[in-house]
Amino acid sequence: MPDLEETARSNALGRYAILDTAPEPAFDDLVLLASRICEAPVALISLVGSDRQWFKARIGLAPSEMPIEQSVCRHALKQAGLFVIPDLTLDPRTSGNPLVTGEPHIRFYAGAQLVTSDGVAFGTICVIDTKPRPEGLTDNQASSLEALARQAMSQMELRRVIAERAETALRRSEERFQALANLVPGFLWSSDLVGRATWFSERWYEYSGQSEPEALGYGWQTVIHPDEREYTITGFRAAMDQERPYSREYRIRGKDGIYRWFMVRAEPIRDAAGQIDRCYGAVTDIHDLHELQQRQAVLVDELQHRTRNLLAVVRSIAQQTMTQTGSTEQFCDRFNDRLAALSRVQGLLSRSDKEPITIQALIQIELDAFGAAAMQARVALKGPPVRLRKVSVQTLALALHELATNARKYGSLANEQGRLWVSWDTYRGEDEERRLSLVWQEEGIRRPQEGSPIRRGYGRDLIEKALPYALKARTSYELSEAQLRCVIDLPLTDGAKKRP
Known part of the structure; x- marks a missing residue:
């Protein structure tokens, strides 16, 4: 019995008359966008025939076609929607593929079907990587790849209509041509x-x-x-x-x-x-694609801005840590700890559009990094849900990291007798400005030796100097023989910056 899906696909390819045609900028642009948006070295517009798959456009791959037995795209045609294989070596359909076991050793595949107006899938626009991606594509990358597939089909529809228009003109059938023309999107x-x-x-x-x-x-x-x-x-x-x-x-x-x-x-x-x-x-x-490109440009600008700011913070941390440490080993340990804190807060910021950052989440993530979850009897957190401004999160997180570091090494989390209370609340300050007041209080601490950089170095400077400068905060830091009380009071809106 003939394969009905293969027959329908062959008929569609014949109808679109695109196999073995010359490269076209409209399709080359789409694979370029797919490669950049999905951050993949290989992107293809692949058309699947009965004995081969042929590439209308390609980037990062030399051959213009390959035998159907080596095609990963043929598997994508059997499943509606976006088709993703995070690791081709682990999927039984592809683990023995010569392109996986040998050069170019492809490992990741994601493809969106090219579907005709009558519902026949005859190819894909796909991205390929030589590294596995357990996480697959991001939501933005997935929706963008599907949008590019629709654009590829629109271009193919355009080519098909122009070709059929020429045919109908030769047959002098204007009525039939107009009926066909009105079917295109x-x-x-x-x-x-x-x-x-x-x-x-x-x-x-x-x-x-x-x-x-x-x-x-x-x-x-x-x-x-x-x-x-x-x-x-x-x-x-x-x-x-x-x-x-x-x-x-x-x-x-x-x-x-x-x-x-x-x-x-x-x-x-x-x-x-x-x-x-x-x-x-x-x-x-192309309105949706045009807006997508504009949003992408805005995201790139924002990423560049954040990267510059992040590098400035890393440079400052390195300089401060180098100034306050003696040996290279001390520098490496403390610098790595502070970079880890910076990494944690960047993780929160990356999800902030979907998961707003709260003060409790910021405190909890720092305490958990030092094993506070196993000390619940000695640690108390209390306060209402309070969302933080993105602009304040990074500096505040570094200050909390320094407090948590000191608590774990010298303070309330360093011995069984220590206790830590962290409380916060909001209030209306001058000009009805909404503010956050946070109190960090420790008892049962072991005060380090005079001049210790842990208690009197970068962390204290960060709280007493950097927070007031960067966030318009008011702070106090009181350290006695057995107690520490630190108060951080900062605005939750931009109101402070707008006052003359």
């Missing part, structure tokens, strides 16, 4: 070489709200964003003058008055005498 159109429109598909009228008389000629330009009208028409005319394809991204107003981003592509068409006399084009909605 975007808009199709035709014009002369100076941009006077002669025809639009029905979807143009459905989206723009224009009537046919309003849209034909130069009327279509009225729904182009004012900032891009001149850019659009001059670019189109220049492309036609040079007898080359036209491609632009610009905003088009819908009948609801809202502008969306579209990719507009056009090809000049020659008549029987070989002269270019008209142009056919297609418009594809």
Whole structure:
């Protein structure tokens, strides 16, 4: 019996007429985006035939095709949705694949199906890594890969419609062509070489709200964003003058008055005498992808900003630790402890959009790092839920780390008689500014020798100098023979910064 899925896939590949075609920037751009977004060295647009898989676009892999027996993508076609194998060596479907056991030793695979409008999956856009990824893709990477798959299909739909349009034109069947054109998700159109429109598909009228008389000629330009009208028409005319394809991204107003981003592509068409006399084009909605790229740019800027700040903090910690330690071994131990605290707070910050950071979580994570969970009878935490500003978390966490370090080495957590109380509350200060007051109190401590850098070095400077400077905090640090009382009072809003 014939394999019905394989038959449907072969028919779809024939209908799209894309196998063994030349590289195209539209598809090359998509694998480049997939590689960068997913941070993977290899990205492919793979089409799966009966005896081979062929790559319409590829980055990081030399062959343009490979035998079907070596295809990982064929497995992705059997499962709806995103297909992920965190470690190819551990999956029985792929563990014996020559690409896994030999060069290039691929280990991770994630693919989103390319699905035709009639529901046939005939390929994937996928990313591959030579290292396993137990965590798979992030939510943003997964949704982005699926969005890129939809864009790849939109491009393939565009190619298919243009090819079928040529066929219907040869058969002089305008009615059949228009019926087909109205099936595509975007808009199709035709014009002369100076941009006077002669025809639009029905979807143009459905989206723009224009009537046919309003849209034909130069009327279509009225729904182009004012900032891009001149850019659009001059670019189109220049492309036609040079007898080359036209491609632009610009905003088009819908009948609801809202502008969306579209990719507009056009090809000049020659008549029987070989002269270019008209142009056919297609418009594809890329609004979601455009916004995704903008969000990505914002995230990159934020990451660069945080990285610069983080490096400055690390440099300061290193300088302070080097100043206050004697031997290289002491420096390494204390510097590593402080970097570990910095790493813990970065973990909290990375999840802060989904899990807001509270003062109790910040205190608990530092105490747990020093084994306080096993000393619950001697440690008491009390206070209401209080969310912290992201800008205050890093410096405050380092201060709490120094207090916890001292408590574990010299203070209340260093002996069975010690007790630690940490309490906090909020109140309204000047100008109704909301503030946090935290009290760290220890009893039964062993005060270190005079001049010890643990109690009188970096940690105390951080509390008494850095917190007031960086966070507009008010602090006190009182150390006696057997007790320590530290108070940290800081704003929970930016109100302090806005006062003249």
